[in-house]
Amino acid sequence: MKKLFTSQDAFEMQAVRSELDALSIPYMVKNEFASGAIGELPWQDSQQEVWLVDDSWYGRASKVVEALINSANKTTGAREDWLCTQCGEENGSAFELCWQCNEGHRPE
Incomplete structure (x- = not known):
């Protein structure tokens, strides 16, 4: 077994x-x-x-x-962390907006 x-x-x-x-x-x-x-x-x-x-x-x-x-x-929409295209800040996968500059995340 x-x-x-x-x-x-x-x-x-x-x-x-x-x-x-x-x-x-x-x-x-x-x-x-x-x-x-x-x-x-x-x-x-x-x-x-x-x-x-x-x-x-x-x-x-x-x-x-x-x-x-x-x-x-x-x-379940498993996603990865992402970099903000506006300020370059790294954001967690749970965030839709950049915590630094409030720019929206655009999935690729």
């Missing part, structure tokens, strides 16, 4: 499980019902994990997980 994926995000876990089910890739979920033990156990020991029952599926299953993560990053 080989660990494929782990996440604290229940939606990510369900998305991975749904895709694996749709492709009939055999897996098991470790710590599926351990969330009630958080506080009694360290969070690392109670976090859900997706394990492949058969290691020969790892190549295909890891591509499924990678595609889901890439898709999620695109839909």
Whole structure:
């Protein structure tokens, strides 16, 4: 058996499980019902994990997980820090306006 994926995000876990089910890739979920033990156990020991029952599926299953993560990053609008074209100040990705000169960010 080989660990494929782990996440604290229940939606990510369900998305991975749904895709694996749709492709009939055999897996098991470790710590599926351990969330009630958080506080009694360290969070690392109670976090859900997706394990492949058969290691020969790892190549295909890891591509499924990678595609889901890439898709999620695109839909959430993951952006990078940017330089202001007016004053050259570096601004964080969360900023639409330059904090130094108030110039608007124009995505490229």
